[in-house]
Amino acid sequence: MIDVPFLTEAQIEAKADALLAAFSRDREPILGPPVPLEDKFLYYLGLRLHMDDLHARFGVPRIAGRTDILAALWIEDREIRVDESLDPEVNPEAEGRYYFSIGHEVGHWELHRHHILATSAEPHLLMQSPSPVVCRISDLNGGGSRKERDGTRQQRDGRARMELQANRFGACLLMPGFLIEVAWQHRFNNLDPVLVKDRQSIASELRLLLPSAVPGHKVSASPIAHRALEALITDFAGEFRTSRRAMRIRLQKLGLIFS
C-alpha cells in the first residue's frame, strides 16, 4: 500500500514553484502563459508522453462511453500515457483536461515516485516491473472499481490523498501564481481582486477574507458583472490552456475572484 506523507497546499505550491524556477534557470525563463508543459518541460524532466486507449490497455470498459482513466505514469520507464479521448487535436474541447492530466502526472513524478518505488521494491526484486500509477476520475470520488471499494478505508484515503496532491501540484504547475499575476496585471493594471457586483453578500465576505485587519490596508476590489466574470475565466483558461473549472478554483484560491 502506498501511503504518501501529508503536505499542505502551500508546501505543494512551493514544490511546483521550485520546479518552475529550476526550469527557468536551466532552460529558458517562463515569462508568460502557457507553461510549455507537454514538450520542453517533459523533455527537461526526461519524461516521454504518448496517447493511448487506456481503457483498452487496462481492460476497463467505458461506461456509457465516458472516460474514467485519464492518464497513467510508468515511473521506471519515465513514461506518461494520456487517454486518447483527451487528444486536443481530435477533441479540442478536451484541451484543458489534456494539459491538466499531464500536470497531474508530473505531480506524481515529483511528489510520489520515491514512495511508489520504495513500496514496490519487493516485486522489483522478483524482476517484475512496478505497476503504473493509474489515474481515474473515480479515485477522487472515493474509489471507482469494486476492488478499490473493497479495500480498507486507509487504502482508499491514501489513494485519494495521493490523487488530490497530484491535482494540486498540476494546478500550481499549469497556473503558477506569478504568471497569473502577470496576466492579471496585464488585464487590470492592478492586482485587486474582482467580485460579482450583483451579489451583495460577497462584499462582506470579501472584507473578511482580504487582509483588512492590517492597519492602513485599503480593502479594494473591482466589482464586475457575472457575465464579465465568466468571460474573464474563459479568457484566462484559454491563455493557460486549462479548463474553466480549474481556472476558477485557482483564481479563488489566489484570492483574485469572489463568486
Ligand SMILES: [Zn+2]
Ligand atoms: Zn493520479
